[in-house]
Amino acid sequence: MDTNKELNQAVAELMKSGDRQALAEMIVEYIQPNHITIDFVSMLLNSRSLKPGDSLVKKLRKGLEVHTLVPGSIHLAHEITVSDRVNYVLDGSDVKATWNEWEMENGEIGTVDEIRTEMMAKLKDHWQNKVFTALSTVWTAVNTPSNFINVGGAITATALEDAIDRINETTGGVRAVVGSRAAMTPITKFGAFWSDTSGTKTAVSDPAVEEIRQTGMLGRYYGTSLVTLNQIYDNLEDYQPLIPTDKILVIGENVGEFVTFGDVKTKQYSDMRPTPPQWFMELWQQYSLMIWNAQGLYVIGGLS
Amino acid sequence: MEINHYGDTILGVVTTSEIVEGRMVCLTSHTASRDYGSLTDVPGAKLPASAAEAARSRYVITFEQDNRSLPLYQPQPAFDWALRYGWDQAANAPFSATVYLTHPGVQEGLTIPSGVGALAFGEGLYTVPSGCYVYAATIEVPGTQLEVAFTDPDKGKLQVYNAGGIVAEVHRYYSDGRLTFKILH
Numbered sequence: 325m326d327t328n329k330e331l332n333q334a335v336a337e338l339m340k341s342g343d344r345q346a347l348a349e350m351i352v353e354y355i356q357p358n359h360i361t362i363d364f365v366s367m368l369l370n371s372r373s374l375k376p377g378d379s380l381v382k383k384l385r386k387g388l389e390v391h392t393l394v395p396g397s398i399h400l401a402h403e404i405t406v407s408d409r410v411n412y413v414l415d416g417s418d419v420k421a422t423w424n425e426w427e428m429e430n431g432e433i434g435t436v437d438e439i440r441t442e443m444m445a446k447l448k449d450h451w452q453n454k455v456f457t458a459l460s461t462v463w464t465a466v467n468t469p470s471n472f473i474n475v476g477g478a479i480t481a482t483a484l485e486d487a488i489d490r491i492n493e494t495t496g497g498v499r500a501v502v503g504s505r506a507a508m509t510p511i512t513k514f515g516a517f518w519s520d521t522s523g524t525k526t527a528v529s530d531p532a533v534e535e536i537r538q539t540g541m542l543g544r545y546y547g548t549s550l551v552t553l554n555q556i557y558d559n560l561e562d563y564q565p566l567i568p569t570d571k572i573l574v575i576g577e578n579v580g581e582f583v584t585f586g587d588v589k590t591k592q593y594s595d596m597r598p599t600p601p602q603w604f605m606e607l608w609q610q611y612s613l614m615i616w617n618a619q620g621l622y623v624i625g626g627l628s
Numbered sequence: 629m630e631i632n633h634y635g636d637t638i639l640g641v642v643t644t645s646e647i648v649e650g651r652m653v654c655l656t657s658h659t660a661s662r663d664y665g666s667l668t669d670v671p672g673a674k675l676p677a678s679a680a681e682a683a684r685s686r687y688v689i690t691f692e693q694d695n696r697s698l699p700l701y702q703p704q705p706a707f708d709w710a711l712r713y714g715w716d717q718a719a720n721a722p723f724s725a726t727v728y729l730t731h732p733g734v735q736e737g738l739t740i741p742s743g744v745g746a747l748a749f750g751e752g753l754y755t756v757p758s759g760c761y762v763y764a765a766t767i768e769v770p771g772t773q774l775e776v777a778f779t780d781p782d783k784g785k786l787q788v789y790n791a792g793g794i795v796a797e798v799h800r801y802y803s804d805g806r807l808t809f810k811i812l813h
Binding site: 374380381384410411414454455458461586612618619 | 662663708709711714715718
């Protein structure tokens with residue numbers, strides 16, 4: 325009740341002062357669209373910021389060789405050799421919004437700051453989706469048979485341990501196992517217990533069982549950290565999940581690189597031809613990405 | 629091609645074949661994709677192959693803008709992905725490519741490769757060099773109505789109206805063969 329009273333007083337003061345802009349900002353309550361708050365891009369890819377003029381070529385210099393010393397001889401030299409690759413096809417993302425100035429004044433569509441924030445978030449979402457698309461495109465039974473499994477159901481101990489074994493072999497070790505809560509929770513069914521090979525003796529980790537009982541999650545398994553992500557839905561109307569629920573990622577190393585090319589550019593202007601004028605705001609940035617070490621990641625896919 | 633006056637429509641498109649800058653194109657679908665899904669939200673552009681397509685070829689095509697350092701290479705070699713450190717695939721350098729010392733968009737009559745971004749200009753005034761249209765004596769007359777050819781080797785070239793769909797009209801003909809035309813709304 326007190327809150328309502330304060331709100332009514334504030335609204336009344338704004339109406340009295342004639343500040344319609346402030347009033348509009350106050351009385352319009354939005355259910356804002358949601359965005360992915362986990363930075364998937366940097367989780368999987370190194371990132372660099374390039375400027376126009378920077379090289380888009382990667383070069384590798386191979387090592388030198390050592391020969392036996394034969395005193396008095398002219399020893400073999402090795403000319404320095406370089407192997408190079410042209411890596412990046414520059415790409416760009418653009419988000420542009422427009423609204424009538426009356427709509428802004430009456431608060432129908434929110435404030436300029438809110439919309440700019442939303443636009444920046446959409447750019448980031450777009451790049452995160454690039455990563456998700458890459459995950460489904462690159463890591464398949466055909467492309468990466470040693471780094472992919474299609475489970476076809478809930479995660480199993482065998483699938484998870486095989487994935488961790490593989491990443492321990494191909495990289496410096498597993499940094500994290502990452503997935504949505506729906507995909508990761510079944511690990512709690514087998515992660516807190518230990519059976520010998522005959523299956524007749526089972527050891528139970530009391531702290532792990534207690535952790536599962538309290539949180540529904542398990543923090544570590546098979547020597548690795550488990551990171552459980554809570555699902556986010558885009559908005560209350562479409563209600564589409566933003567984090568894939570059909571895969572768990574076993575991450576060993578960054579598998580590639582995401583480069584931005586120049587800064588996020590912006591422009592805003594008002595088209596004065598219509599009356600009231602039409603407002604435009606636009607953000608854009610150039611970027612590129614490449615998966616150049618697919619074996620640094622294991623995808624446990626086909627989860628349901 | 630020279631842009632003299634453009635209107636509100638400058639569409640980003642994807643070429644579905646090699647197209648000489650300055651040709652008239654219509655919108656279509658395409659299968660190009662880049663960097664895991666880019667370009668898929670952009671319409672394709674094609675040279676008209678029928679009277680119906682010619683009638684809706686109301687866009688003149690040119691190169692997209694580019695801020696890479698010169699010289700430019702076309703095509704630009706790249707890897708989609710590699711299993712191991714980026715070096716387990718056959719080298720993509722050295723490579724064979726067309727080298728541009730000046731951005732092709734500020735030159736005239738060069739060919740836009742297939743499957744890349746390009747700009748489709750709608751209503752406005754544009755000047756194309758000789759060879760970008762089908763000559764007839766009446767094309768030198770301002771106000772002459774123009775349609776788009778849809779048969780080889782003139783696909784996408786403007787020509788004097790002959791029972792097709794009128795998409796443009798002559799603004800000025802230059803003695804050196806350049807033609808300024810206005811794409812109609």
